[in-house]
Amino acid sequence: MFPRAFHYHRAGSLKEAATMLSQLGPEAKLLAGGQSLIPLMKLRFAGPPHLVDLNFIPGAAYVKQDAGGLRVGALTCHADIEDSPAAAAIPILHDCAAGIADVQIRNRGTIGGSLAEADPSGDWAPVLLTLNADVRCLGPKGERTVPISKFVVDAYTSALGEDELIIEVLIQAPPKSSGGAYIAFKRSAPVYASASAAVRLAMEDGVCRDAAIVLGAVGLTPVRALEAEAALRNNQVTAKTMEAAAEAARAAADPQPDMRGSAEYKRQLVTALVKRGLEVALKRARGEKVELSHIYA
């Protein structure tokens, strides 16, 4: 379990990291928390000749609230988001951060690394999709902001250019009387989800004005369950409409069979997860405080 030899470069700033990337060429890799990259290198599935370490860049890890919304630095680890009072205002962020793998991985793995990795089973992308988050990217030519829906391109493929990096994730506070929830089924703690569901409901006078339902781990990228959303939009959220949404989500899922579950079982999980997610989101939209944790086998 030793990686192949590589050259180590320590970036002093985000800008320097971008410059290093363009100088070192497309085979160079950024190193954030190392929780995806290092295992791949140790298994020798990956062998980048150059690593650009982002961990010593000052001020790249933060969660702060300002007029523009919630700003999360790319190098912020999952555990810091889990513990952040600013992020606590958006409970779905806590659902996600607190449920990623185990505490060791949460202490090192970062939101930027997770989005860049674009693992089909990664937890952040489905959650951020329900929040219409923006990803701020920096390259030698400057900065650009990519909406999350455009950021995740394919399995393990993001919209990042070869010499670009993520610097920040921008999250607009969801409107009042809306609620979100994220719930996954995991066979054990340090394992990616078999299936997951991120949901957001915007309620008005007991009627759902807007809904977002995004499924994780059941497609090459997060799956937006549009018909499931439609089943709720402009309807009252009742057991019946939730059931209809969950069934529509099942149909939207496109899972692959693997050790995390057969395709049919993952579809079944999707229905269960969407239902539970909606129940919690509805309560949260009503202002109730609900703690949510993933379902473990």
Added chain:
Amino acid sequence: MADQDKSNGQKRWVGQRVPRKEEGRLLRGQGKFIDDIKLREMLYLAFVRSPYAHARVVNVNTSAAEALPGVAAVLTGREVESLTSPFIEIGPDQCQKIADYPMAGSKARFQGEPVAAVVAESPRLAEDAAELVQVDYDPLPAVTDAEQAEKNESILHENAGTNVVWRGVFEYGDVEKAFREAASVVEIDRLHFHRFSSTPLEPNVIIAQWDNKDGRLYYWCNNSFPSFAIQFLAPHLRIHIDQIRVQTFDIGGSFGIKITNYTQMAVCALASRKCGGRPVKWVETRTEHMLSSAHGNERTFLNTRVALDKNGVITAIDSRHIDDCGAYPRYEPLGCVIWSQVFPGVYRFRNAKIDFTQVVTNKCPVGPNRGYSRMQHLWFLERICDICAHELKIPADEMRLRNYIRPEEMPYTTPNGCVYDSGNYPKMLEVGKKLIGWDEWKRKQAEARKDGRLIGIGIGTTLDSGTNNFGQSQIINPYAPFSGNSQGANVKLDIYGEIVVAVGSCPQGQGHETTAAQIVADLLNVTPDLITVRTGFDTERNVHTGFSGTYASQFAVSGLSAVHGAAQKLKKEMLRLAAFTLNAKEDELELGIGAQGPEVRVRGTERSIPYGGLANIVNVNSAVMPEELHEITLNCRYIWRAPFKVPDKAKKYGNLTLTYASQLHIAVLEVDRDTYVPRILDYVAVDDCGTVINPPIVEGQVYGATAHGIGAALMEGCFYDEVGNMLTSTFSDYTPITSVNMPNVKFGDIQTPSPHSFNGAKGMGEGGAAPIHTLSAALQDALFDKGIIIDDSFNNGDRVYHLMQQAGKGKKPARVKPRAVPA
């Protein structure tokens, strides 16, 4: 802490909650594990492994690897074949034609089988070089299913000409008569016990040095049955067994899996020799461990018929079993007989016919995994009892009571001649039911059913047979030169009065240092902390026999009997010498702790000699000893031998194990209506291992075995795809159980002392895989009404989902055929 023994005022340590002597060291990170050992000039080994489950090795090109600076040598499978003899095969006939080498020469037979080994100056370089070894393969059809393997369409070992390793029929009583007279017959088409393993914290680690200065082969390793390993290694490497020195230290878990790392021990030795005698270290990675160390046996039970009388008492069983031992038999085919130590389980039936076959498949070879070979059979029997109870509508607890061997029948001779030493299964059931609140759960279950909730309550009753009679190997192979069982120990009084115990075991968390100290403390009337126990194997200590190691639930019997015997010898010598020095009769003497520490004194007087004084005389002051005392050494070696006979090979009859600890577990579970995950709501583990020497150690073993079993039942499996790719070679895929998945376990115990051991204790620790039987039964209880038969030992949410989807479709896998009861 210790009780006062009324008879002589002695404190008794056996039975007390003595804190583990090894705890401080292990918890402070001060344990000594093999990877902590760094030797001068040490090299590191990495394996090149076959990506194919079955392939001809056409060519191995090592030149690029050898050219890499820092690489000392590359060893190929072909080279190993030319330098060594195949490992011993335990089985008869066609088994003897299997050529088992530690690396694949011309053919790889499972994914992950080593094909070459690279030795380099650092572990990283070794891995770099391993990537440079080019192997050309010619893939062959892989066989991953036992029933398929039996058809011999693709043969693993051409010399043997068949994939069948062993076949034999175990038949006792009058089976056909019992079926003729049965009130009902239950038929079960197919039951399947899945393949899983153990996941010790520490994988296999070996350092070997074939020292060219003295020609000896030194091992520092974590093999858990070294006396067996050296018996395999010496003829393989074509050296004298005494040339080999094996030392083990702390071991981070084995569960039996480390017994078969002798294959990698061989490669490390050859690598060291090739490198001029430099020490070679190999540290297995987790992936290698999952892929290629050893797995537990997988077993399929076909065409089972069960005869029952009108009261639901099982009178006969007829079934065909196929065991899958992976690519090489290695410790097998011992598993083809080991299960018969518990032939009838805890039940009274006297007529049975089991047609047993073992086959090789293109999967990782099996090794004796906790509960080895017996748990598969016990699960089979538990499924039978449980399915029959449901089919005949007899309550689960009632069914057990009607079928259990009765306490008054103990010691009980089973149909195949095994002697169950003691036990009280009805009492365990009573304790278990009380702990779980049986009636209350039954009530809640009935209520929940009304809401459509699926709650099940299940019982599993099992045996943990310990201290094997190796004579059972002769039932497999009449020419096998093994029988009986023994263990060695040495207790000495050293020059300054130190009491030092050495024993041929290699504990991996079983607390041998503590329990051995308790035994000796009682005999020599001192406190356990005054006793030093040297565990860990060392051939040079000369306290091992050919059976020494730590496996198969036996230390409390074999290990402690040896320690006890040696300590008794020492005590006798001490008394004899003290009688001389104190000028008293031996029966006037007593042992105890005086003002200056442990001493022998003349009862009721001030006349005494400290233990150190006795040791002084023997070791450095011997001129004061009269000649008739010269045989006293105060360094006493004792070999304990189990009172076994060679079994009757033709009849497959005889006592195969000395003690039978028993376990009774009860689980309440609910099938989640959305995720179909069987959720444990309540769990009880009742244990009976006879006289308990150290309660926390026993409880620790019970909790550990319970976790292992729950993991196996609900989460863990070694699964392969149809071409033999292992799908669970990482923890992310294998998902070993963690505390997140563990229920609270309520522990209960009863103690029926064994008449077969010197102190009433029974071997324990394997635990009979009780949770697997129990959770299968609980799930059966939850789902029987849906027309579902639990026919597999692995049941996660996914599987339960599929069972429920398929319920009612196709032929029912189990059926009752009522019979006209003869007048």
